[in-house]
Amino acid sequence: MRAIRAGDNRFTFRFSGKEMHTKGVLKEFERILGKENVFSEETDLHAYSYDAAVLEPVTPALVLRPVTCEALGEAVRVCGENRLPLTVRGAGTNLSGGVLPKKGGVVILTNALNEIVEINEQDLYAVVQPGVVTAKFASLVESKGLFYPPDPGSQAVSTLGGNVAENAGGLRGLRYGVTRDYVMGLEFFDAGGALVKTGARTVKCVTGYNLGGLLVGSEGTLGVFSRITLKLIPMPAAKKAMMAVFSDIRQASETVSAIIADKIVPVTLEFMDNFTIRAVEDFSGAGLPVDAAALLLIEVDGHPAQVEEEAARVEQICRKMGVMRIQAARDAAERDKVWEARRAALSALSRVRPTTVLEDATVPRSNIPAMVAAIGEIGKKYDLLIGTFGHAGDGNLHPTILSDRRDAQAWSRVEKAIDAIFEKALELGGTLSGEHGIGAAKSKYLENEIGRPSILYSRRIKAALDPENILNPGKIIGG
């Protein structure tokens, strides 16, 4: 079904089987947002039909780009009054189809709402609009000697609103947690366009329900953010990166556990398997050991003396666990080189085949050897190339399946492999998604993890807060 009828400037929104002719609605949006911020041409609409997940595109009927938070609220209100499904989109980098619109629905862009309202150096918080780009924010914060740790892979373009909606993670989760741990307060519009406030600028706040806890990671299904208050912390004075090379995957992952058992919590504890190492080496020629079974990239940070001590202990532990080789970066340039290899992982893998499916099944970290082994078997069983890298310290692996979506036969094997990976992750006491979200891609698996009652409970919450089901319908809990 095509949402737009040619010629008569009339839009047909179809939703829940109902059909609405809404020329008046279009005029209303244009009045609120300005004509230039309402996109309705077929080509513009098509450019908002996808995100970074490998899914079929879904074209919206209308795209709105409010330039003030007031206009955002008004737009949500009009959607609510007309029962128009709406999907909020930041940079569209979601890996689970979270910003795919409902067919015939509205996409609301936040990238014009990009003001950093305040950075408070006394009270260590910042207030931002939802469309602020993560990396720009983090670098401004850093210029003041402060630190905003969540660093999802897409941070150069991702928005803070999107990060909060997805509870984005990153490389520093082990020591510093994820986006959830930095959200102090939220202002958001409910399904009717009323402004709801929760949280505070204070460290402690027990006023009312913890709505922030509900909204963070709700993938745009419970409200539309207009302002976010984020916690900041002091920038650690020193850091040190190391690369440890292992001839055996099990050794590598036992080392991960051993480091943590020794009461050292590195900022980052990244893992790369042999397939990924070889792909990175082919791509960048950085001099990685292509015969290694696995690499661990480890970084510790804090007070300089503590960093030196912890780095020495990490090295000792690695040696005790039988590391082939361990190398500490002596300066910033060497440190960059260590991380260059990790940053290149996805690029390098994605160049191997046309279609790259990046999964993020997560297991308790003690089960990483079992999970890595299982992924290897799954790759063999379905005759697929799978490179695995990821956040070993978090148990959050990124098995990356390389294939060609245009090959129907291969693609059905990919789908089976994804099913198998999820099944295994759950069997090992893990979770479907560490940081990419459930979105549209994984909602069918959710019941396997959390059970029917949890889904029904969640749906009752959704129904109570959004009775017409207009806020990013179909995501997470299906329906």
Add this chain to the structure above:
Amino acid sequence: MYDMKRLADLVKSLEDSLAVCMRCGMCQAVCPLFAETGREADVARGKLALLDGLIKEMFKDPEGVRERLSRCLLCGSCAANCPSGVKVLDIFFDARVILTGYMGLNPVKRAVFRGMLAHPEFFDRLLHSASTIQKLFLVPSDDFSGLSCARFSLPGLERHVKALAPVSFRKSPGRHTPGNASGPAVAFFVGCMVDKIYPDTGHAVLKALRYNQANVLMPEEQGCCGIPALASGDLETFEKLVRYNLERFDPAGFDFLVTACATCTSTIKKLWPRFFGGREKARLDELAEKTMDISQFLVDQTGLIPAASSATGHKEPLTYHDPCHLKKSLGIAAQPRRLLSANPAYDLREMNEADRCCGCGGSFNLQYYPVSAAIGRRKCDAIIESGCSTVATSCPACMLQISDMLSQAGKRIQVKHAVEIYAESIRFRD
């Protein structure tokens, strides 16, 4: 009406290249146009999705796709930063050729490209006549930059332009500079903008080549490199120009071909061999191999003979803008800086984001001036913040855009080609 099925079949030839895009969206971080508009159809990912849409027959009218594809600076920032290595520019040029081949060239472009540009001798005469009558329409915009603005105030004519030179470089006295007959044979491809707008840059190239013992060959009749035509998908005019130039620049006759225009260099190196195959492929490959930017030649091939004059106290602060077609397309960034540092009268200071696009984009500037100027103002701000009294670059198109922006901002900052800065320091002993 257009047969969308047939168009889909044509665009299908790009399918393999399009499939490489994984929609990660990282191009949003570097696209200068997206930074201004925030519109997905302005960034590479969106445009690639539109081409996918054409293949899947998602659209009723190809005009919208063509319009959005043409809204692109072709700066290559996306391609240079693409994690999965999508050959964005190749795809965009191919797509423009396909769409223009299928939908036809718009009448104005047809008249300009096929009626004028494709006939270099006529084009030269035409612009010579224009240079004599331009005074009727232009008045100096300020007494510093040498730029002009429209005599009549009309909406859309706010730009400050560099007028056509009264005598083009290739017709000017002093162009016969053979240099050292025993040195490397260096052909000089002048390019339209150096020839007709910046003859001083052409003279600086000759001076620098001569000083560095090159044996210069400069065919008096030369054509446009063809990029304006190809960027509009006009393969016919492009091929005509490549053929015309190839007849005058036989790669067997010289060791190197230099230009002072980043865009000409990257066009000759990358686009000539790619879009003009057939019997001439081998010669075009050879030509591409021998082609380089003037700074690259002077620094890498001659070792750059330092200027005789020595440092004298005060140094003028100077900053450098990296043209996209030099740095992002060919990876040339160190050589022009070496060239600048060879003049002891200047002190090179980097501006912020030296390699951010200036927003010119050739005909993009003509078609989309307001957004082109908005991108240009960011560049202009970075130049002003650098506190330098001169900005150098390696592309006359960038010079034109930067001059316009600085002049409109009322800033007295000189805009020069890197080779001019170097040539200033050259004193011949004879």
